[in-house]
Amino acid sequence: MAQGLKVAVVGATGMVGAEMLRVLEQRAFPVAELVPVASARSAGKTVTFNGAEHTVVEIAPEVFEGVDLALFSAGGGTSREWAPIAASKGALVVDNSSAFRSDPEVPLIVPEVNPEAAADRPKGIIANPNCSTIQMVVALKPLHDEARLKRVVVATYQAISGSGATAVAAFEAQEQAIARGGEVDKDKLSGQLSRNLLMHWKPDPETGYQEEELKMVSETRKIFGDPAIAVSPTAVRVPVVTAHSEAITVETHAPITAERARELLSQAEGIEVVDDLSQGIYPQPIDAAGQDPVYVGRIREDVGNPGGIQMWVVSDNLRKGAALNAVQIAETVLLK
Amino acid sequence: MAQGLKVAVVGATGMVGAEMLRVLEQRAFPVAELVPVASARSAGKTVTFNGAEHTVVEIAPEVFEGVDLALFSAGGGTSREWAPIAASKGALVVDNSSAFRSDPEVPLIVPEVNPEAAADRPKGIIANPNCSTIQMVVALKPLHDEARLKRVVVATYQAISGSGATAVAAFEAQEQAIARGGEVDKDKLSGQLSRNLLMHWKPDPETGYQEEELKMVSETRKIFGDPAIAVSPTAVRVPVVTAHSEAITVETHAPITAERARELLSQAEGIEVVDDLSQGIYPQPIDAAGQDPVYVGRIREDVGNPGGIQMWVVSDNLRKGAALNAVQIAETVLLK
Numbered sequence: 211m212a213q214g215l216k217v218a219v220v221g222a223t224g225m226v227g228a229e230m231l232r233v234l235e236q237r238a239f240p241v242a243e244l245v246p247v248a249s250a251r252s253a254g255k256t257v258t259f260n261g262a263e264h265t266v267v268e269i270a271p272e273v274f275e276g277v278d279l280a281l282f283s284a285g286g287g288t289s290r291e292w293a294p295i296a297a298s299k300g301a302l303v304v305d306n307s308s309a310f311r312s313d314p315e316v317p318l319i320v321p322e323v324n325p326e327a328a329a330d331r332p333k334g335i336i337a338n339p340n341c342s343t344i345q346m347v348v349a350l351k352p353l354h355d356e357a358r359l360k361r362v363v364v365a366t367y368q369a370i371s372g373s374g375a376t377a378v379a380a381f382e383a384q385e386q387a388i389a390r391g392g393e394v395d396k397d398k399l400s401g402q403l404s405r406n407l408l409m410h411w412k413p414d415p416e417t418g419y420q421e422e423e424l425k426m427v428s429e430t431r432k433i434f435g436d437p438a439i440a441v442s443p444t445a446v447r448v449p450v451v452t453a454h455s456e457a458i459t460v461e462t463h464a465p466i467t468a469e470r471a472r473e474l475l476s477q478a479e480g481i482e483v484v485d486d487l488s489q490g491i492y493p494q495p496i497d498a499a500g501q502d503p504v505y506v507g508r509i510r511e512d513v514g515n516p517g518g519i520q521m522w523v524v525s526d527n528l529r530k531g532a533a534l535n536a537v538q539i540a541e542t543v544l545l546k
Numbered sequence: 547m548a549q550g551l552k553v554a555v556v557g558a559t560g561m562v563g564a565e566m567l568r569v570l571e572q573r574a575f576p577v578a579e580l581v582p583v584a585s586a587r588s589a590g591k592t593v594t595f596n597g598a599e600h601t602v603v604e605i606a607p608e609v610f611e612g613v614d615l616a617l618f619s620a621g622g623g624t625s626r627e628w629a630p631i632a633a634s635k636g637a638l639v640v641d642n643s644s645a646f647r648s649d650p651e652v653p654l655i656v657p658e659v660n661p662e663a664a665a666d667r668p669k670g671i672i673a674n675p676n677c678s679t680i681q682m683v684v685a686l687k688p689l690h691d692e693a694r695l696k697r698v699v700v701a702t703y704q705a706i707s708g709s710g711a712t713a714v715a716a717f718e719a720q721e722q723a724i725a726r727g728g729e730v731d732k733d734k735l736s737g738q739l740s741r742n743l744l745m746h747w748k749p750d751p752e753t754g755y756q757e758e759e760l761k762m763v764s765e766t767r768k769i770f771g772d773p774a775i776a777v778s779p780t781a782v783r784v785p786v787v788t789a790h791s792e793a794i795t796v797e798t799h800a801p802i803t804a805e806r807a808r809e810l811l812s813q814a815e816g817i818e819v820v821d822d823l824s825q826g827i828y829p830q831p832i833d834a835a836g837q838d839p840v841y842v843g844r845i846r847e848d849v850g851n852p853g854g855i856q857m858w859v860v861s862d863n864l865r866k867g868a869a870l871n872a873v874q875i876a877e878t879v880l881l882k
Contacts, residue, residue: 361850361851362850363699363778363795363850365701365780365793367703367743367782367784385721385724385725386725388721389721389722389725389726390725400826401826401830402830402832405785405786405787405831405832406786406830406831406832407703407784407786407791407830407831408830409823409828409844409858410826413823413824415823415824417846417847417849418804418823418844418845418846418847419846419849420823423849424849427849427850440850440851441849441850442699442795442848442849442850442851442854442856443849443850444701444793444795444844444856444858446703446791446793448703448743448784448785449741449784449785449786450741450742450743450785451741455743455782457701457780457782457793459699459778459780468754487745487749487751487754487756488749488751490736490737490746492745494737494738494742494743494744495741495742495743496738496741496742508745508754508780509754510753510754510755511753511754512778513753513755513759513760513763513777513778513779514697514698514699514763514776514777514778514779515697515776515778518778520778520780522745522780
């Protein structure tokens with residue numbers, strides 16, 4: 211099977227779709243045939259993969275015939291409608307939307323954290339977690355294994371590329387307007403992001419949280435398989451194009467020293483420790499953009515909670531936060 | 547005495563100094579005579595106050611003769627050397643640097659929080675807290691009065707104007723370079739701030755914290771007079787020009803509901819509650835810049851800690867975070 215797979219990428223013309231193609235190429239994923247899929251609006255465009263042009267086809271049941279792997283990144287509505295169809299035709303579906311993440315019959319996988327949960331997938335669908343959750347759980351995993359997570363307080367600093375290419379263009383237009391002293395168009399981003407901060411995710415009126423924040427709570431519990439883990443999140447959009455950052459405060463059931471945390475994180479899969487503050491060395495979004503690792507720095511004993519740890523976690527939201535993790539899930543299931 | 551005071555502003559040509567002059571003017575502080583003071587480098591420049599030009603004088607013992615109020619904002623070194631001299635000549639010194647903040651003989655005052663502590667000032671000096679501390683303690687005060695603070699986890703989103711005019715110019719130059727696709731000069735800000743995040747405050751090698759973060763710990767305890775309050779801080783510089791933002795997670799000894807917290811915060815001095823997320827309404831730096839209040843929004847019951855509160859606090863770092871608070875201290879002592 212690993213000799214060559216038929217792979218469909220749904221949402222191939224979007225930012226995450228394009229990153230999926232790059233990741234498949236860079237990791238030499240055994241693609242025998244590529245089927246780039248999109249809505250009617252983008253069908254007919256071409257994408258380049260492994261040096262060849264491929265015409266994007268409009269989504270329809272027949273495009274999934276004989277497909278081994280279908281990577282979905284075209285929004286929740288498309289996934290809800292089409293992922294079951296692709297799965298019914300025998301494809302492994304890895305879905306980057308939030309459509310199935312809380313479905314008890316759909317595993318939610320970060321390969322460094324819970325690869326074993328991918329085995330049981332009654333619907334043939336595996337969900338890729340939210341970008342801000344993925345990098346957090348990768349960084350929390352070694353601490354959880356050592357001392358069991360009790361509570362996590364997290365404040366995010368999220369890049370605009372998570373909202374897609376149109377949002378990035380709107381942000382750049384705002385920057386250009388400010389640079390030339392012109393009027394800033396605030397409509398496309400529900401506000402001004404350049405030189406400002408936004409909290410523009412869908413609100414949950416009952417709790418006062420943004421849905422983006424509640425995802426970090428429920429997804430973290432599902433991935434670790436521990437509904438007792440407490441998560442206190444704040445999600446903030448910052449004027450950064452790519453790579454999300456997170457200020458994370460961790461409380462575990464057993465105390466951990468900073469030295470031990472640094473040792474555990476240094477040895478953990480998928481993590482690169484970048485931590486020498488006295489030399490001005492800590493993870494930065496511009497360094498993480500385009501890279502695969504989850505970068506962890508500022509590892510320190512919590513001055514406000516003896517035995518706890520604070521750290522700063524930065525990763526490319528389009529790669530580990532989306533495309534890379536999706537392809538790694540496919541590798542875990544199909545290539546191992 | 548309130549009929550007209552002789553007021554010296556040390557560091558009158560800096561960003562905070564300029565803001566002090568604006569605040570004195572806007573609040574109609576009874577200035578009979580203004581003495582703008584600076585280093586030799588800036589002496590001879592002029593500043594405008596109440597419509598008149600004033601020549602900046604070089605700092606020297608005699609400039610403080612007959613001065614009733616000396617507002618210092620020219621760095622810790624200048625304060626350490628000159629604040630005691632100004633005080634010895636009878637001036638009330640309000641110092642915006644960190645030089646005296648931890649001195650047990652110097653009160654550290656936020657008028658909405660601990661005005662009574664200003665009365666006992668054996669050195670004739672009152673310290674103005676760090677910008678990130680001021681807005682936080684104003685927002686915490688009503689919750690502390692109601693239920694006593696136990697622990698605070700705070701992640702900051704700090705504007706570059708806190709670093710002064712040269713830093714703002716360097717940031718704007720970085721923005722311009724990116725807008726025209728040129729090379730970004732990273733030297734002046736210890737890194738690239740445009741489209742990026744920095745943690746460039748002085749590190750404390752022993753704890754792994756930045757000094758900016760440790761200030762939030764010690765100053766919060768001193769202002770509330772409660773060394774048991776635990777503070778877990780992360781300080782981050784964001785590509786915003788003016789107004790600091792803070793994601794604050796609060797644990798009190800008695801539980802508080804979001805409704806009660808909103809009620810307490812709405813009635814508190816110096817605070818404006820801006821909190822209707824379902825309508826996209828929450829505090830934003832661009833709205834807070836140039837304004838006096840500490841804006842509080844996103845007030846919600848902590849999904850990770852029953853009885854706790856999370857909130858989002860935004861305020862102009864040059865005004866309430868520096869100049870306004872300093873002038874309010876002077877008002878508390880000299881005009882009430």
